[in-house]
Amino acid sequence: METRARETLRERKKRRTREALLRAALELFTTQGYEQTTVDEIAEACEVSQRTFFRYFAGKEDAAFAVQDMTEARFVAAVRERPAHEAPMEAMRQAVLQGWDALRETVESAVPVELYLRMYRTIESTPALLAAHLRRSAATEETIARLLAEREGVDVAADPRPRLAVAVFGGVMRVTERQWSTGDDFSLEAIRQLTASCLDQVGSALTGNWRTT
Structure with missing residues (x-):
C-alpha cells in the first residue's frame, strides 16, 4: 500500500x-x-x-506541439466513436463540433486555453513551426483516412475516397484556423463558429456555381 x-x-x-x-x-x-x-x-x-x-x-518542437498532439488524438478517438451509419464527412464534422467541449477540457488539462490560442498564432507566424504543423497534420490525416476506410469497409490503398474526404476536411480546418488567427475575435467560441460555418459551405463551394447573374 x-x-x-x-x-x-x-x-x-x-x-x-x-x-x-x-x-x-x-x-x-x-x-x-x-x-x-x-x-x-x-x-x-x-x-x-x-x-x-x-x-x-x-x-x-515537441513542446510546441504537445497540446495540439493531445487535441488531434482526441479528434481521432472522437471519429472512431461516431455512429457507424454516419457518412464519413458527417462523422468528422460531428466529431469536431459535438466534441468541442471535450477538446476544450483536453486543452485545459494541460495549459490555459488563452495560452493555447496564442500558440496557434505563433505557429502561423513562424515558418519553422508552420512547416512542422503541415507535416504533422499530414500524418494525422493519413491516420484518419485509414480509420474511415476501416469504418466503411474499403481498401485505403485501392479506394481514393478516404484520403479525398480527409484532404477536403483537413483543408477546411486549415482555412478556418488561418482565417481565425488573422481575425479580431481571438476566442475558442469564435473558431468553433467559424469551423461550423466553413464546414456548412463545403458542398456549395465544391459543386455550386459561384457566379452571380
Whole structure:
C-alpha cells in the first residue's frame, strides 16, 4: 500500500513538472518568439535542469506541439466513436463540433486555453513551426483516412475516397484556423463558429456555381 502511494505521488510530481515546463515553453514561444527561445531558458523558468526538460520532451518542437498532439488524438478517438451509419464527412464534422467541449477540457488539462490560442498564432507566424504543423497534420490525416476506410469497409490503398474526404476536411480546418488567427475575435467560441460555418459551405463551394447573374 505504501509503495503504491509513493508511486502515485511520484507520478503526480512528474505530471506537475511536465505541465510547468509546457506552460513555460509556450509562454516564452508566444512572448519572445520560438526561434529566440532556448531549452535552457525553458528549464531555467521552471528551476530545473536541461536534462529534466529532455526527460519530458524530445526538443522545442515537441513542446510546441504537445497540446495540439493531445487535441488531434482526441479528434481521432472522437471519429472512431461516431455512429457507424454516419457518412464519413458527417462523422468528422460531428466529431469536431459535438466534441468541442471535450477538446476544450483536453486543452485545459494541460495549459490555459488563452495560452493555447496564442500558440496557434505563433505557429502561423513562424515558418519553422508552420512547416512542422503541415507535416504533422499530414500524418494525422493519413491516420484518419485509414480509420474511415476501416469504418466503411474499403481498401485505403485501392479506394481514393478516404484520403479525398480527409484532404477536403483537413483543408477546411486549415482555412478556418488561418482565417481565425488573422481575425479580431481571438476566442475558442469564435473558431468553433467559424469551423461550423466553413464546414456548412463545403458542398456549395465544391459543386455550386459561384457566379452571380
